Amino acid sequence: MSVSPRGRALDRWLLSTVIVWASLLAINNSLPYLGLRDDSCQTMFCDMEWGRDWNTHYFIPQHAVSDVWASLDVSDVDIAPPPTSRRDQALARWLTEPGRVRNTEAVRVGLWQLCGSGHRVALSVRRADGEHAFVHQEDACAVDALSAPHLWVPVRLYAPDEPVRARR
Protein backbone atom coordinates (compact mmCIF):
# COMPACT_ATOMS: atom_id res chain seq x y z
CA MET A 1 0.00 0.00 0.00
CA SER A 2 1.50 3.32 -1.04
CA VAL A 3 1.69 6.16 1.44
CA SER A 4 1.01 9.72 0.33
CA PRO A 5 3.73 12.37 0.73
CA ARG A 6 1.51 14.05 3.31
CA GLY A 7 1.22 10.80 5.21
CA ARG A 8 4.97 10.26 5.12
CA ALA A 9 5.59 13.80 6.38
CA LEU A 10 3.07 13.28 9.18
CA ASP A 11 4.74 9.99 10.15
CA ARG A 12 8.15 11.69 10.31
CA TRP A 13 6.76 14.57 12.34
CA LEU A 14 5.05 12.29 14.86
CA LEU A 15 8.07 9.99 15.12
CA SER A 16 10.25 13.03 15.85
CA THR A 17 7.84 14.05 18.60
CA VAL A 18 8.07 10.60 20.18
CA ILE A 19 11.87 10.57 19.98
CA VAL A 20 12.20 14.04 21.54
CA TRP A 21 9.87 13.06 24.40
CA ALA A 22 11.67 9.76 25.03
CA SER A 23 15.02 11.58 24.94
CA LEU A 24 13.79 13.96 27.64
CA LEU A 25 12.85 10.95 29.75
CA ALA A 26 16.26 9.36 29.15
CA ILE A 27 17.99 12.61 30.15
CA ASN A 28 15.86 12.78 33.29
CA ASN A 29 16.81 9.19 34.09
CA SER A 30 20.52 10.00 33.81
CA LEU A 31 20.40 12.88 36.33
CA PRO A 32 21.59 10.76 39.30
CA TYR A 33 25.05 10.61 37.72
CA LEU A 34 25.20 14.41 37.73
CA GLY A 35 24.04 14.63 41.33
CA LEU A 36 20.89 16.45 40.27
CA ARG A 37 18.06 14.05 41.05
CA ASP A 38 17.28 10.47 41.97
CA ASP A 39 13.58 10.72 42.74
CA SER A 40 11.69 9.60 39.61
CA CYS A 41 14.78 8.52 37.65
CA GLN A 42 13.99 4.79 37.70
CA THR A 43 16.50 4.22 40.48
CA MET A 44 13.98 2.54 42.77
CA PHE A 45 15.41 -0.72 44.21
CA CYS A 46 18.70 -0.16 42.31
CA ASP A 47 20.83 -0.09 45.50
CA MET A 48 23.37 2.26 43.95
CA GLU A 49 25.37 4.52 46.27
CA TRP A 50 27.14 7.69 45.28
CA GLY A 51 29.15 10.66 46.43
CA ARG A 52 30.44 13.77 44.70
CA ASP A 53 32.75 11.96 42.31
CA TRP A 54 32.22 8.26 42.92
CA ASN A 55 29.47 5.71 42.71
CA THR A 56 29.06 1.95 42.85
CA HIS A 57 28.04 1.60 39.19
CA TYR A 58 30.25 -0.74 37.17
CA PHE A 59 30.94 1.67 34.32
CA ILE A 60 28.98 4.93 34.49
CA PRO A 61 31.05 7.65 36.21
CA GLN A 62 29.71 10.13 38.74
CA HIS A 63 30.25 13.86 38.52
CA ALA A 64 28.04 15.92 40.81
CA VAL A 65 27.51 19.41 39.42
CA SER A 66 25.39 20.58 42.36
CA ASP A 67 25.03 19.89 46.07
CA VAL A 68 21.32 19.05 46.02
CA TRP A 69 22.18 15.35 46.34
CA ALA A 70 24.28 15.76 49.50
CA SER A 71 23.20 14.97 53.04
CA LEU A 72 23.99 17.11 56.07
CA ASP A 73 24.63 16.29 59.70
CA VAL A 74 22.85 19.01 61.69
CA SER A 75 23.36 19.55 65.41
CA ASP A 76 23.17 22.19 68.17
CA VAL A 77 20.06 23.74 66.67
CA ASP A 78 18.83 26.85 68.46
CA ILE A 79 15.72 28.62 67.20
CA ALA A 80 14.87 32.02 68.63
CA PRO A 81 12.25 32.89 69.56
CA PRO A 82 11.02 29.32 70.19
CA PRO A 83 8.48 28.27 67.55
CA THR A 84 4.86 28.58 68.61
CA SER A 85 2.91 27.90 65.42
CA ARG A 86 2.10 24.31 64.50
CA ARG A 87 4.00 24.68 61.23
CA ASP A 88 7.19 26.05 62.80
CA GLN A 89 7.10 23.47 65.57
CA ALA A 90 6.87 20.71 62.97
CA LEU A 91 9.86 22.15 61.10
CA ALA A 92 11.86 22.41 64.32
CA ARG A 93 11.01 18.79 65.19
CA TRP A 94 12.25 17.60 61.78
CA LEU A 95 15.45 19.65 62.06
CA THR A 96 16.31 18.27 65.50
CA GLU A 97 15.19 14.64 65.22
CA PRO A 98 18.19 12.50 66.25
CA GLY A 99 19.64 9.69 64.16
CA ARG A 100 18.88 11.27 60.78
CA VAL A 101 20.92 12.92 58.07
CA ARG A 102 19.07 15.59 56.11
CA ASN A 103 19.17 16.40 52.43
CA THR A 104 20.80 19.77 51.74
CA GLU A 105 17.86 21.11 49.75
CA ALA A 106 15.39 19.93 52.39
CA VAL A 107 17.39 21.80 55.06
CA ARG A 108 17.18 24.90 52.86
CA VAL A 109 13.43 24.46 52.53
CA GLY A 110 13.01 24.06 56.28
CA LEU A 111 15.21 27.02 57.21
CA TRP A 112 13.66 29.19 54.49
CA GLN A 113 10.26 28.73 56.16
CA LEU A 114 11.55 29.22 59.71
CA CYS A 115 13.54 32.32 58.72
CA GLY A 116 10.55 33.62 56.75
CA SER A 117 8.38 33.49 59.84
CA GLY A 118 10.82 35.65 61.77
CA HIS A 119 12.98 33.13 63.59
CA ARG A 120 16.72 33.29 63.95
CA VAL A 121 18.32 29.87 63.58
CA ALA A 122 21.76 28.92 64.90
CA LEU A 123 23.15 25.46 64.16
CA SER A 124 26.23 23.37 63.53
CA VAL A 125 26.39 21.60 60.22
CA ARG A 126 28.68 19.37 58.18
CA ARG A 127 28.43 17.30 55.01
CA ALA A 128 27.55 13.72 55.94
CA ASP A 129 29.79 12.20 53.24
CA GLY A 130 33.52 11.99 53.90
CA GLU A 131 35.37 13.46 56.87
CA HIS A 132 34.10 17.00 57.10
CA ALA A 133 34.31 19.13 60.25
CA PHE A 134 31.25 20.76 61.81
CA VAL A 135 30.87 24.46 61.08
CA HIS A 136 28.81 26.54 63.48
CA GLN A 137 26.52 29.18 61.98
CA GLU A 138 25.22 31.74 64.46
CA ASP A 139 22.73 33.07 61.90
CA ALA A 140 21.96 30.38 59.33
CA CYS A 141 19.26 32.61 57.81
CA ALA A 142 22.03 34.86 56.50
CA VAL A 143 23.74 31.94 54.73
CA ASP A 144 22.15 31.36 51.32
CA ALA A 145 23.72 27.90 51.03
CA LEU A 146 21.63 26.87 54.04
CA SER A 147 18.42 28.84 53.68
CA ALA A 148 17.78 29.68 50.01
CA PRO A 149 16.12 26.74 48.21
CA HIS A 150 15.80 26.45 44.43
CA LEU A 151 12.18 27.53 44.34
CA TRP A 152 11.88 27.20 40.56
CA VAL A 153 12.27 23.42 40.83
CA PRO A 154 8.69 22.06 40.88
CA VAL A 155 9.24 18.78 42.76
CA ARG A 156 11.61 17.33 45.29
CA LEU A 157 14.80 15.85 43.81
CA TYR A 158 15.93 13.62 46.67
CA ALA A 159 14.29 12.21 49.78
CA PRO A 160 14.40 14.84 52.57
CA ASP A 161 16.10 12.65 55.19
CA GLU A 162 17.34 9.17 55.91
CA PRO A 163 18.77 7.25 58.85
CA VAL A 164 22.41 7.80 59.73
CA ARG A 165 24.46 4.93 58.34
CA ALA A 166 28.06 4.10 57.60
CA ARG A 167 29.14 6.09 54.56
CA ARG A 168 32.06 5.68 52.26
Add this chain to the structure above:
Amino acid sequence: MGRIPIADVRLRWYLALLVPCFVGHVLQMISEDEPWAEWAWEHALVNAGWHLLLPDWVPWVVTAALGGAVLGLAVAVLRQNNERTAFLMVAVLYAAHYVTYPWRIRNHMTTMLGGLGVVALVWGMAWARVALRVGFSEARRVDAAAVRGLAVVIATQYFSAGLHKMNTGFLDPSIDGTSSAIGGLTAFWVYGDLGSMPPIWARYAATYGTVLIEMGAPLLALLLPRIAPVAIAVLMAFHFPQIAVMNVSDYPMIASGFYVGLLSRGDAHRIARCLEPSHWTVGGASIGVAMQLWFMPYWGGLMVFGIFVMSLWGWALGAMAHARFKAARGPGAAPSSAPHSSPTD
Protein backbone atom coordinates in the same frame (compact mmCIF):
# COMPACT_ATOMS: atom_id res chain seq x y z
CA MET B 1 -10.37 16.41 18.01
CA GLY B 2 -12.78 15.25 20.70
CA ARG B 3 -15.36 14.01 18.20
CA ILE B 4 -12.91 11.79 16.31
CA PRO B 5 -13.11 8.25 17.70
CA ILE B 6 -9.99 6.35 18.75
CA ALA B 7 -8.84 4.43 15.70
CA ASP B 8 -6.54 1.87 17.30
CA VAL B 9 -7.68 -0.88 19.63
CA ARG B 10 -4.34 -0.82 21.46
CA LEU B 11 -4.81 2.83 22.37
CA ARG B 12 -8.34 2.14 23.58
CA TRP B 13 -6.96 -0.62 25.79
CA TYR B 14 -4.37 1.81 27.18
CA LEU B 15 -7.09 4.32 28.02
CA ALA B 16 -9.16 1.60 29.71
CA LEU B 17 -6.15 0.38 31.70
CA LEU B 18 -5.53 3.91 32.99
CA VAL B 19 -8.52 3.45 35.27
CA PRO B 20 -7.04 0.56 37.33
CA CYS B 21 -3.67 2.35 37.17
CA PHE B 22 -5.24 5.26 39.03
CA VAL B 23 -6.91 2.91 41.50
CA GLY B 24 -3.44 1.55 42.29
CA HIS B 25 -2.09 5.09 42.58
CA VAL B 26 -4.82 6.02 45.06
CA LEU B 27 -4.28 2.84 47.07
CA GLN B 28 -0.57 3.59 47.22
CA MET B 29 -1.28 7.14 48.44
CA ILE B 30 -3.73 5.90 51.06
CA SER B 31 -1.58 3.05 52.34
CA GLU B 32 1.83 4.78 52.33
CA ASP B 33 1.47 8.56 52.17
CA GLU B 34 -1.43 8.74 54.65
CA PRO B 35 -1.87 12.42 53.75
CA TRP B 36 -4.30 12.95 56.64
CA ALA B 37 -1.64 11.98 59.23
CA GLU B 38 0.35 14.51 61.23
CA TRP B 39 3.66 12.99 60.18
CA ALA B 40 2.69 13.28 56.52
CA TRP B 41 1.84 16.94 56.89
CA GLU B 42 5.20 17.52 58.57
CA HIS B 43 6.92 15.58 55.80
CA ALA B 44 5.30 17.77 53.15
CA LEU B 45 6.79 20.86 54.77
CA VAL B 46 10.36 19.67 54.16
CA ASN B 47 9.81 18.22 50.70
CA ALA B 48 10.97 20.84 48.20
CA GLY B 49 8.51 21.79 45.48
CA TRP B 50 5.90 24.17 44.25
CA HIS B 51 3.36 22.99 46.82
CA LEU B 52 5.26 25.15 49.34
CA LEU B 53 4.40 28.25 47.33
CA LEU B 54 0.71 27.40 47.01
CA PRO B 55 -2.19 27.57 49.44
CA ASP B 56 -2.57 24.25 51.29
CA TRP B 57 -5.87 23.45 49.59
CA VAL B 58 -4.50 23.51 46.02
CA PRO B 59 -2.96 19.99 45.95
CA TRP B 60 -6.22 18.56 47.33
CA VAL B 61 -8.41 20.32 44.80
CA VAL B 62 -6.12 19.18 41.96
CA THR B 63 -6.16 15.59 43.26
CA ALA B 64 -9.95 15.62 43.59
CA ALA B 65 -10.34 17.07 40.09
CA LEU B 66 -8.03 14.37 38.75
CA GLY B 67 -10.19 11.72 40.42
CA GLY B 68 -13.26 13.21 38.74
CA ALA B 69 -11.47 13.28 35.38
CA VAL B 70 -10.49 9.60 35.71
CA LEU B 71 -14.14 8.71 36.38
CA GLY B 72 -15.04 10.74 33.29
CA LEU B 73 -12.45 8.79 31.29
CA ALA B 74 -13.92 5.49 32.50
CA VAL B 75 -17.38 6.58 31.33
CA ALA B 76 -15.99 7.81 27.99
CA VAL B 77 -14.17 4.53 27.38
CA LEU B 78 -17.29 2.51 28.26
CA ARG B 79 -19.44 4.59 25.90
CA GLN B 80 -16.64 4.93 23.32
CA ASN B 81 -17.54 8.58 23.10
CA ASN B 82 -15.40 11.68 23.64
CA GLU B 83 -12.45 9.54 24.75
CA ARG B 84 -9.89 12.03 23.45
CA THR B 85 -11.37 14.93 25.39
CA ALA B 86 -11.60 12.84 28.57
CA PHE B 87 -8.02 11.66 28.13
CA LEU B 88 -6.67 15.18 27.61
CA MET B 89 -8.41 16.36 30.77
CA VAL B 90 -6.78 13.51 32.69
CA ALA B 91 -3.37 14.31 31.18
CA VAL B 92 -3.54 18.03 32.05
CA LEU B 93 -4.77 17.39 35.58
CA TYR B 94 -2.15 14.68 36.09
CA ALA B 95 0.59 17.14 35.11
CA ALA B 96 -0.84 19.57 37.68
CA HIS B 97 -1.01 16.74 40.24
CA TYR B 98 2.63 15.87 39.49
CA VAL B 99 3.90 19.35 40.34
CA THR B 100 1.67 20.00 43.33
CA TYR B 101 1.39 16.72 45.23
CA PRO B 102 4.06 16.85 47.92
CA TRP B 103 4.90 13.18 48.47
CA ARG B 104 4.66 10.63 45.74
CA ILE B 105 6.82 12.08 43.01
CA ARG B 106 8.27 8.65 42.45
CA ASN B 107 9.09 6.47 39.51
CA HIS B 108 5.52 5.40 38.94
CA MET B 109 4.32 9.00 38.64
CA THR B 110 7.01 9.89 36.12
CA THR B 111 6.30 6.80 34.06
CA MET B 112 2.61 7.62 34.12
CA LEU B 113 3.37 11.19 33.08
CA GLY B 114 5.63 9.86 30.31
CA GLY B 115 2.76 7.83 28.85
CA LEU B 116 0.09 10.50 29.18
CA GLY B 117 2.51 13.07 27.80
CA VAL B 118 3.51 11.16 24.69
CA VAL B 119 -0.09 10.46 23.68
CA ALA B 120 -1.15 14.07 24.35
CA LEU B 121 1.87 15.41 22.45
CA VAL B 122 1.31 13.17 19.43
CA TRP B 123 -2.35 14.17 19.29
CA GLY B 124 -1.44 17.83 19.72
CA MET B 125 1.13 17.72 16.93
CA ALA B 126 -1.30 15.88 14.68
CA TRP B 127 -4.00 18.43 15.41
CA ALA B 128 -1.58 21.25 14.61
CA ARG B 129 -0.88 19.58 11.24
CA VAL B 130 -4.63 19.21 10.53
CA ALA B 131 -4.47 15.43 10.86
CA LEU B 132 -6.96 15.16 13.73
CA ARG B 133 -9.76 17.39 12.60
CA VAL B 134 -13.19 16.39 11.39
CA GLY B 135 -13.06 15.96 7.63
CA PHE B 136 -9.26 15.69 7.50
CA SER B 137 -8.77 12.90 9.99
CA GLU B 138 -5.83 10.54 9.75
CA ALA B 139 -6.70 9.09 13.13
CA ARG B 140 -5.46 5.58 12.32
CA ARG B 141 -1.99 6.87 11.45
CA VAL B 142 -1.90 9.28 14.40
CA ASP B 143 -3.09 6.74 16.94
CA ALA B 144 -0.57 4.18 15.67
CA ALA B 145 2.15 6.78 16.33
CA ALA B 146 0.79 7.36 19.84
CA VAL B 147 0.88 3.60 20.46
CA ARG B 148 4.46 3.47 19.21
CA GLY B 149 5.20 6.35 21.58
CA LEU B 150 3.91 4.33 24.52
CA ALA B 151 6.22 1.48 23.54
CA VAL B 152 9.23 3.79 23.24
CA VAL B 153 8.48 5.39 26.61
CA ILE B 154 8.20 2.09 28.48
CA ALA B 155 11.30 0.68 26.77
CA THR B 156 13.21 3.81 27.83
CA GLN B 157 12.01 3.51 31.42
CA TYR B 158 12.82 -0.19 31.72
CA PHE B 159 16.21 0.25 30.04
CA SER B 160 17.16 3.02 32.48
CA ALA B 161 16.01 0.94 35.45
CA GLY B 162 18.16 -1.98 34.30
CA LEU B 163 21.13 0.27 33.58
CA HIS B 164 21.08 1.77 37.09
CA LYS B 165 21.07 -1.73 38.58
CA MET B 166 24.45 -2.61 37.06
CA ASN B 167 26.25 -1.80 40.29
CA THR B 168 28.09 -3.68 43.01
CA GLY B 169 25.16 -3.50 45.42
CA PHE B 170 22.30 -4.82 43.28
CA LEU B 171 24.29 -7.50 41.47
CA ASP B 172 25.66 -8.99 44.69
CA PRO B 173 23.92 -12.40 44.92
CA SER B 174 24.99 -13.12 48.49
CA ILE B 175 22.25 -13.58 51.08
CA ASP B 176 23.82 -11.12 53.53
CA GLY B 177 24.46 -8.42 50.89
CA THR B 178 22.47 -5.25 50.24
CA SER B 179 20.71 -6.25 47.03
CA SER B 180 16.99 -5.46 46.98
CA ALA B 181 16.60 -8.32 44.52
CA ILE B 182 17.86 -10.81 47.09
CA GLY B 183 15.68 -9.28 49.81
CA GLY B 184 12.59 -9.56 47.60
CA LEU B 185 13.51 -13.02 46.38
CA THR B 186 14.05 -14.29 49.92
CA ALA B 187 10.63 -13.00 50.97
CA PHE B 188 9.12 -14.60 47.86
CA TRP B 189 10.82 -17.88 48.68
CA VAL B 190 9.75 -17.90 52.31
CA TYR B 191 6.14 -16.78 51.83
CA GLY B 192 5.74 -19.15 48.90
CA ASP B 193 6.85 -22.08 51.08
CA LEU B 194 9.63 -22.77 48.63
CA GLY B 195 12.25 -23.02 51.37
CA SER B 196 13.98 -20.84 53.93
CA MET B 197 16.63 -19.53 51.55
CA PRO B 198 16.66 -19.15 47.76
CA PRO B 199 19.25 -21.33 46.00
CA ILE B 200 22.16 -19.72 44.18
CA TRP B 201 20.66 -20.15 40.70
CA ALA B 202 17.55 -18.26 41.81
CA ARG B 203 19.70 -15.47 43.25
CA TYR B 204 21.59 -15.06 40.00
CA ALA B 205 18.27 -15.10 38.13
CA ALA B 206 16.92 -12.37 40.43
CA THR B 207 19.96 -10.11 40.08
CA TYR B 208 21.46 -10.59 36.60
CA GLY B 209 18.12 -11.79 35.26
CA THR B 210 16.43 -8.57 36.36
CA VAL B 211 18.97 -6.46 34.50
CA LEU B 212 18.72 -8.67 31.42
CA ILE B 213 14.92 -8.58 31.36
CA GLU B 214 14.58 -4.85 32.06
CA MET B 215 17.13 -3.85 29.46
CA GLY B 216 16.32 -6.52 26.89
CA ALA B 217 12.68 -7.61 26.86
CA PRO B 218 10.94 -4.30 26.03
CA LEU B 219 13.63 -3.30 23.56
CA LEU B 220 13.44 -6.62 21.73
CA ALA B 221 9.65 -6.39 21.62
CA LEU B 222 9.95 -2.87 20.23
CA LEU B 223 12.35 -3.98 17.50
CA LEU B 224 10.68 -7.35 16.78
CA PRO B 225 6.90 -6.98 17.31
CA ARG B 226 6.42 -10.67 16.48
CA ILE B 227 7.95 -11.66 19.81
CA ALA B 228 6.05 -9.02 21.81
CA PRO B 229 3.55 -11.47 23.40
CA VAL B 230 6.44 -13.58 24.69
CA ALA B 231 8.28 -10.49 25.96
CA ILE B 232 5.10 -9.34 27.71
CA ALA B 233 4.72 -12.75 29.39
CA VAL B 234 8.36 -12.55 30.55
CA LEU B 235 7.82 -9.03 31.95
CA MET B 236 4.71 -10.14 33.81
CA ALA B 237 6.54 -13.13 35.31
CA PHE B 238 9.38 -10.80 36.30
CA HIS B 239 6.96 -8.46 38.11
CA PHE B 240 5.03 -11.21 39.89
CA PRO B 241 7.25 -11.41 43.01
CA GLN B 242 6.93 -7.63 43.45
CA ILE B 243 3.15 -7.89 43.36
CA ALA B 244 3.07 -10.97 45.54
CA VAL B 245 5.32 -10.04 48.44
CA MET B 246 6.78 -6.53 47.99
CA ASN B 247 3.52 -4.55 48.27
CA VAL B 248 4.16 -2.57 45.07
CA SER B 249 1.45 -3.84 42.74
CA ASP B 250 0.67 -0.29 41.61
CA TYR B 251 3.83 0.07 39.53
CA PRO B 252 3.52 -3.26 37.67
CA MET B 253 -0.08 -2.29 36.86
CA ILE B 254 1.07 1.04 35.43
CA ALA B 255 3.87 -0.60 33.46
CA SER B 256 1.52 -3.23 32.04
CA GLY B 257 -0.74 -0.49 30.70
CA PHE B 258 2.08 0.32 28.30
CA TYR B 259 2.54 -3.29 27.15
CA VAL B 260 -0.29 -2.86 24.66
CA GLY B 261 2.05 -0.48 22.82
CA LEU B 262 4.51 -3.31 22.25
CA LEU B 263 1.95 -5.41 20.36
CA SER B 264 1.63 -5.16 16.61
CA ARG B 265 -1.79 -4.12 15.34
CA GLY B 266 -2.28 -7.59 13.87
CA ASP B 267 -1.50 -9.35 17.14
CA ALA B 268 -3.76 -6.92 19.00
CA HIS B 269 -6.70 -7.78 16.72
CA ARG B 270 -6.05 -11.50 17.07
CA ILE B 271 -5.90 -11.15 20.87
CA ALA B 272 -9.04 -8.99 20.88
CA ARG B 273 -10.94 -11.89 19.30
CA CYS B 274 -9.83 -14.15 22.17
CA LEU B 275 -10.69 -11.83 25.05
CA GLU B 276 -14.16 -13.25 25.70
CA PRO B 277 -14.62 -15.66 28.63
CA SER B 278 -13.16 -19.05 27.67
CA HIS B 279 -11.17 -21.87 29.22
CA TRP B 280 -8.06 -19.90 28.27
CA THR B 281 -8.99 -16.54 29.78
CA VAL B 282 -10.91 -17.77 32.83
CA GLY B 283 -8.24 -20.41 33.43
CA GLY B 284 -5.48 -17.81 33.17
CA ALA B 285 -7.24 -15.45 35.55
CA SER B 286 -7.87 -18.27 38.03
CA ILE B 287 -4.21 -19.26 37.98
CA GLY B 288 -3.22 -15.62 38.52
CA VAL B 289 -5.55 -15.24 41.52
CA ALA B 290 -4.42 -18.56 43.00
CA MET B 291 -0.75 -17.56 42.68
CA GLN B 292 -1.35 -14.25 44.46
CA LEU B 293 -3.37 -15.92 47.23
CA TRP B 294 -0.64 -18.52 47.71
CA PHE B 295 2.27 -16.09 47.91
CA MET B 296 0.90 -12.92 49.50
CA PRO B 297 2.06 -12.59 53.11
CA TYR B 298 -0.81 -10.51 54.50
CA TRP B 299 -4.06 -8.80 53.60
CA GLY B 300 -3.69 -5.14 52.67
CA GLY B 301 -4.93 -2.61 50.12
CA LEU B 302 -2.20 -3.20 47.56
CA MET B 303 -2.16 -6.95 48.21
CA VAL B 304 -5.86 -7.15 47.36
CA PHE B 305 -5.20 -4.91 44.37
CA GLY B 306 -2.53 -7.47 43.46
CA ILE B 307 -5.28 -10.11 43.23
CA PHE B 308 -7.03 -7.92 40.67
CA VAL B 309 -3.78 -7.28 38.76
CA MET B 310 -2.91 -10.97 38.65
CA SER B 311 -6.41 -11.89 37.47
CA LEU B 312 -6.19 -9.24 34.74
CA TRP B 313 -2.77 -10.43 33.67
CA GLY B 314 -3.85 -14.07 33.78
CA TRP B 315 -6.84 -13.22 31.60
CA ALA B 316 -4.63 -11.34 29.12
CA LEU B 317 -2.01 -14.11 29.04
CA GLY B 318 -4.77 -16.67 28.47
CA ALA B 319 -6.07 -14.60 25.54
CA MET B 320 -2.56 -14.21 24.11
CA ALA B 321 -1.89 -17.94 24.41
CA HIS B 322 -5.25 -18.71 22.80
CA ALA B 323 -4.54 -16.33 19.93
CA ARG B 324 -1.12 -17.90 19.42
CA PHE B 325 -2.66 -21.39 19.54
CA LYS B 326 -5.27 -20.49 16.94
CA ALA B 327 -2.63 -18.91 14.71
CA ALA B 328 -0.42 -22.01 15.02
CA ARG B 329 -3.28 -24.28 13.93
CA GLY B 330 -3.08 -22.74 10.49
CA PRO B 331 -4.59 -20.06 8.28
CA GLY B 332 -8.01 -21.70 8.37
CA ALA B 333 -8.25 -20.97 12.07
CA ALA B 334 -8.26 -17.22 11.62
CA PRO B 335 -10.70 -15.21 9.51
CA SER B 336 -9.11 -14.06 6.26
CA SER B 337 -9.97 -10.47 7.17
CA ALA B 338 -7.59 -10.55 10.13
CA PRO B 339 -5.02 -7.78 9.79
CA HIS B 340 -1.47 -9.03 9.42
CA SER B 341 1.39 -8.23 11.70
CA SER B 342 3.79 -5.66 10.48
CA PRO B 343 6.83 -4.09 12.07
CA THR B 344 5.40 -0.72 11.13
CA ASP B 345 2.09 -1.35 12.91
